[in-house]
Amino acid sequence: MAQTLHDIPKNDPVAVPEQKAKIDRILAENKNLPGAVMVVLNELQAQIGFVSPAMQAYVAQQMHVPLQQVHGVVSFYSFFTTMPRGKHTVKFCMGTACYVGGMPQLIEKAKQVMNCDIGKTTADGMATLEVCRCVGACSQAPVIVIDEELHGRVRPNKLPQILKKAQQ
Ligand code: FES
Structure with missing residues (x-):
């Protein structure tokens, strides 16, 4: 991760005043608690929706901890995401039956x-x-899950139609 506080993208929460205020509030409220780095990162993920590289750098600077420590926590736990997620999630099952299918x-x-x-x-x-x-729907392989909805026996010619649900 090469992100530093010198090259923050314009739309990063650290560069957007309302979001920066939220980050500062989260830091102020939590930075003296036990396990503070984890607590702060958790709140950022919950309230902002992700923890960008610039946010990680900012947290490290404000909490006086090494950036590697913050980055280590974010990469270790899979519930942290480092960029905003889309409105929809499209999951492609790569289990054996779907792979072979x-x-x-x-x-x-x-x-x-x-x-x-x-x-x-x-x-x-x-x-x-x-x-x-x-x-767990191998009998319907290959399976694609859009948000919570499962689509089974997906054929390539049906795919564009199915993906429309994730485009609006
Ligand atoms: S392998 Fe895809 S549902 Fe089981």
């Missing part, structure tokens, strides 16, 4: 349709694409 090809096609990579969010902020483990 053609998921790699579906993923390639979905990346083209959404113009987005796995692990990323579309430029319009509508959808985050992810792979996941078996969701």
